[in-house]
Amino acid sequence: MIDDTRLLRENPLQWVNEHPPPGPFRRRFWRSPVRGPWLTAVLGSMLLVGLTIMIVTGLLSYAAYNPLLPGNDATPAHGLLGFYLFDWPTGPSWLYRVTQGTHVALGITLVPIVLAKLWSVIPKLFEWPPVRSVAHSLERLTLLMLVGGLLFEFVTGLLNSQLDYLFPFFFYTAHLYGAWVFIGGFVGHVLVKFPVMVRSLRRGPGQSFRRTSVADTRSEPVESELVATEPAPPTASRRGVLGFVGLSSVVLLGTYIGSVLDDPLHGLTLFGPHERGNGVGVNHFPVNKTAATAGVTPAMTGAAYRLEIVGPAGTTRFSRDDLLGMAQHTYYLPIACVEGWSIGKTWTGVRLADLVARAGGRHTDRLFVESMQNGGGFGAVSLSVGQSQDEMSLLALKVDGEDLGLDHGFPARTMIPAAPGVHCTKWVKRLTVVDGSM
Amino acid sequence: MRLPSLPTLPPPSMLAGLFRKRYGESPLHLFAQIITIALAGYAASRVPLESDVWFKILIWFVGAALGHDLVLYPLYAIADSAAHFRLFRRARPLPHLAGVPWINYLRVPVGLSLLLLLVWWPLITNDAPGTFFAATGLTTDVYLPRWLGITGVFVLVSAVLYALAVRRAGSPDDPGRRWARLTRP
Numbered sequence: 278m279i280d281d282t283r284l285l286r287e288n289p290l291q292w293v294n295e296h297p298p299p300g301p302f303r304r305r306f307w308r309s310p311v312r313g314p315w316l317t318a319v320l321g322s323m324l325l326v327g328l329t330i331m332i333v334t335g336l337l338s339y340a341a342y343n344p345l346l347p348g349n350d351a352t353p354a355h356g357l358l359g360f361y362l363f364d365w366p367t368g369p370s371w372l373y374r375v376t377q378g379t380h381v382a383l384g385i386t387l388v389p390i391v392l393a394k395l396w397s398v399i400p401k402l403f404e405w406p407p408v409r410s411v412a413h414s415l416e417r418l419t420l421l422m423l424v425g426g427l428l429f430e431f432v433t434g435l436l437n438s439q440l441d442y443l444f445p446f447f448f449y450t451a452h453l454y455g456a457w458v459f460i461g462g463f464v465g466h467v468l469v470k471f472p473v474m475v476r477s478l479r480r481g482p483g484q485s486f487r488r489t490s491v492a493d494t495r496s497e498p499v500e501s502e503l504v505a506t507e508p509a510p511p512t513a514s515r516r517g518v519l520g521f522v523g524l525s526s527v528v529l530l531g532t533y534i535g536s537v538l539d540d541p542l543h544g545l546t547l548f549g550p551h552e553r554g555n556g557v558g559v560n561h562f563p564v565n566k567t568a569a570t571a572g573v574t575p576a577m578t579g580a581a582y583r584l585e586i587v588g589p590a591g592t593t594r595f596s597r598d599d600l601l602g603m604a605q606h607t608y609y610l611p612i613a614c615v616e617g618w619s620i621g622k623t624w625t626g627v628r629l630a631d632l633v634a635r636a637g638g639r640h641t642d643r644l645f646v647e648s649m650q651n652g653g654g655f656g657a658v659s660l661s662v663g664q665s666q667d668e669m670s671l672l673a674l675k676v677d678g679e680d681l682g683l684d685h686g687f688p689a690r691t692m693i694p695a696a697p698g699v700h701c702t703k704w705v706k707r708l709t710v711v712d713g714s715m
Numbered sequence: 716m717r718l719p720s721l722p723t724l725p726p727p728s729m730l731a732g733l734f735r736k737r738y739g740e741s742p743l744h745l746f747a748q749i750i751t752i753a754l755a756g757y758a759a760s761r762v763p764l765e766s767d768v769w770f771k772i773l774i775w776f777v778g779a780a781l782g783h784d785l786v787l788y789p790l791y792a793i794a795d796s797a798a799h800f801r802l803f804r805r806a807r808p809l810p811h812l813a814g815v816p817w818i819n820y821l822r823v824p825v826g827l828s829l830l831l832l833l834v835w836w837p838l839i840t841n842d843a844p845g846t847f848f849a850a851t852g853l854t855t856d857v858y859l860p861r862w863l864g865i866t867g868v869f870v871l872v873s874a875v876l877y878a879l880a881v882r883r884a885g886s887p888d889d890p891g892r893r894w895a896r897l898t899r900p
Contacts (some may be wrong), residue, residue, distance in 0.1 A: 354761045402784055411737070412748075424780045439843070454759065454761055469744055548838065548858065
């Protein structure tokens with residue numbers, strides 16, 4: 278102890294570094310025999326693939342809103358972060374259903390893997406000394422961006438998909454810029470840790486993954502701050518731990534997956550906010566905004582309803598019967614919500630391209646669509662030229678052969694192939710033909 | 716006339732060594748940190764151009780990390796230890812019944828149930844009935860019974876599997892039973 282006292286006197290900083298405070302700052306606090314670089318690397322490799330898909334589908338979802346068209350951008354200050362934006366295609370018609378269904382369903386499925394990964398590296402949060410070098414302090418800061426960004430994205434995404442707006446900010450602002458902070462942390466972390474991951478996977482856990490029993494499970498034979506110095510008696514094998522993580526993901530996915538499938542599987546969803554229908558008969562399927570919320574009343578949609586079409590030929594008004602008298606086309610198209618759920622239905626109505634031509638527009642023109650709704654967002658949308666002219670883009674009047682229900686957009690709604698649900702405007706009031714080059 | 720001699724540069728390996736000594740890691744490490752900070756800094760700098768919520772987002776951002784590390788993780792870790800040592804008043808971490816450890820037959824159903832509660836908290840706890848009704852025209856009161864029901868299924872399945880494991884360990888021709896008899900104090 279003499280040396281220790283002298284060290285305290287002569288070099289107090291080194292003394293503090295060599296004397297971690299009690300509790301989690303001491304290595305022997307962490308006792309799990311399965312924690313170690315191999316387990317972390319296995320979980321890390323799953324997240325490397327999974328989170329890459331999350332990032333790509335997330336960025337695609339922003340592009341799917343066609344934010345470069347007037348009025349469509351929920352985050353107009355995106356600046357350089359919009360570098361990749363492109364004209365969102367109209368085919369295949371299930372495109373957004375698949376990309377966004379993947380984004381949300383995969384996010385839900387990844388929750389147990391994220392939690393397990395954080396569990397596997399939690400001793401590092403309490404490492405002592407807390408700062409070893411410039412590199413170490415920078416890495417801890419960027420790790421906060423990674424972990425904070427990851428959890429922030431998951432929390433805001435899960436809350437938004439359950440229509441629980443606990444957060445005191447606009448979802449699109451938070452989820453987009455939060456994503457870019459996370460992407461920065463993710464890319465930096467992969468650059469630094471990828472070689473470590475590969476090395477740990479090659480080395481293996483030190484004993485057979487498949488055959489080792491619970492009782493025989495030992496710590497990984499490697500020096501690492503993740504490996505317990507004084508391991509507790511094993512209560513689970515590595516196979517058991519990863520099996521539990523996998524089972525958790527299967528349960529989460531299995532109880533949600535109906536949300537992205539058509540009837541009758543859609544109704545088998547156990548957890549997912551849009552598994553129940555809203556309407557009678559063929560109209561019994563989910564909505565994300567009711568007519569009452571949108572301020573649309575039967576009086577506005579009755580015999581006095583007129584659709585206004587504004588174009589080079591002037592302004593024309595059509596009753597619903599006028600629209601039913603035009604050439605009708607029928608397509609199977611999904612409603613695919615940014616919140617993840619989707620459902621495919623067969624829609625009948627007038628081609629938007631025909632309405633553009635009727636208003637004196639050209640093939641190079643696009644449409645600006647306005648709804649009668651007076652509440653909530655997305656009451657108006659700019660469609661791209663491709664979306665306005667696609668043969669499957671409809672002003673739908675019927676679903677599965679019957680009139681649209683009021684909550685589903687009666688008297689008329691647009692249905693755009695491959696577009697996000699909010700771009701399929703309900704209760705359409707006015708279509709304006711706009712020069713596509715503008 | 717003699718030319719003044721140029722100052723000699725140290726060899727590259729020495730430079731790398733010097734860098735590592737000063738910085739603590741390789742240049743690639745620094746490059747990765749700069750990419751991260753630059754990208755995150757740029758993204759954060761765009762938020763004030765959208766609206767006046769920069770600080771609120773920062774609080775939620777840091778809160779998400781701390782919420783996991785200092786609340787969620789300790790809660791489940793302590794609950795797990797409690798199940799081991801306190802709840803059942805056992806000194807040994809793995810009490811055996813006929814040689815079958817029970818802890819994972821408890822961990823798995825409870826873990827699955829709590830995970831569903833965590834992910835679907837807003838629906839199960841009926842946290843936002845107003846906005847939910849405005850969007851869907853429906854109520855969220857169906858989710859609590861569903862969660863209780865599936866939790867019951869998890870517990871039941873786990874209990875049946877445990878009973879089968881105990882029975883198997885207890886059958887006379889099973890080496891597990893002989894092992895249990897041998898190791899019994």
